[in-house]
């Protein structure tokens with residue numbers, strides 16, 4: 001990574017063309033339009049609390065260093081603030097009379113009201129700025145490093161930084177804007193929060209089949225997000241058509257994968273709805289999140305449901321009864337071995353060599369209780385379980 005330390009840029013230069021957006025709560029531009037202060041991937045301005053913003057101005061007036069500021073060089077004379085946006089927005093807002101500080105008499109003063117020499121001190125303060133230019137992986141790595149002190153950026157926020165451009169801007173407008181009325185609807189299927197980029201992340205994950213970075217790199221300079229939007233909507237439409245009732249366990253499922261796997265199969269939404277209700281009411285279903293894929297796959301993969309297994313006490317008591325009867329009859333205590341013709345026909349298995357089995361399968365309405373429990377040797381149990 002190429003870094004250039006600049007010590008000649010003043011507060012005045014940065015504040016030339018400073019734009020603050022009150023509505024969005026962020027500093028937008030500076031340095032005569034050459035600097036983007038709060039690129040899309042940055043957090044909003046949080047220093048406007050009458051303490052941290054005031055502290056920035058007081059530091060400048062006292063000649064304290066403001067610390068390092070990092071610019072990402074986007075092109076020949078275009079920069080983005082990678083680190084320092086809170087400080088820059090603070091002095092930008094002060095110089096443009098957005099907030100006041102107290103003078104030595106305790107009077108609130110806006111920039112235009114303070115003494116000329118103090119104005120000059122502020123405007124002529126030179127900043128320590130690193131202009132950095134590097135490959136995407138370098139910038140990503142470095143961004144991770146400088147962010148460890150604050151709230152660390154999550155993976156998608158990092159990717160947004162690395163692949164910043166028109167595509168990310170449009171993607172955020174659609175998927176990261178909590179004002180978007182769709183967010184609530186999507187929230188039934190997508191977990192996380194829109195402003196931490198988790199909806200955008202999911203949309204990208206689905207359309208790219210898990211290769212978010214590649215996809216963002218390829219589309220970085222696209223001026224539309226049609227494919228991303230269309231694909232995301234197709235997944236949500238499909239999910240909400242097949243499953244007409246919204247259940248809380250639907251949230252955060254791998255809908256993109258489910259869509260790809262099952263989109264070509266026809267379903268009767270009414271039948272599906274009844275199946276969902278039955279499984280929700282089934283006390284033996286431990287994993288409700290698995291219900292949806294179980295139904296999509298034709299109700300065969302009972303593993304997905306983590307159906308409750310027999311407890312140890314049930315197994316022990318069934319084993320004792322079965323073994324006593326078998327010994328009386330002189331046959332194996334595994335009822336299936338007892339039917340056979342090999343040496344196992346009379347074998348008495350130890351408890352540890354057997355497994356509990358549903359006489360009537362759970363999927364056919366068999367309960368997980370003593371009456372529906374039989375002990376089979378491990379071989380027979382495995383063979384039966386695979387049917």
Ligand SMILES: [Zn+2]
Pocket residue numbers: 334335336337338376377378379380
């Ligand atoms: Zn057996």
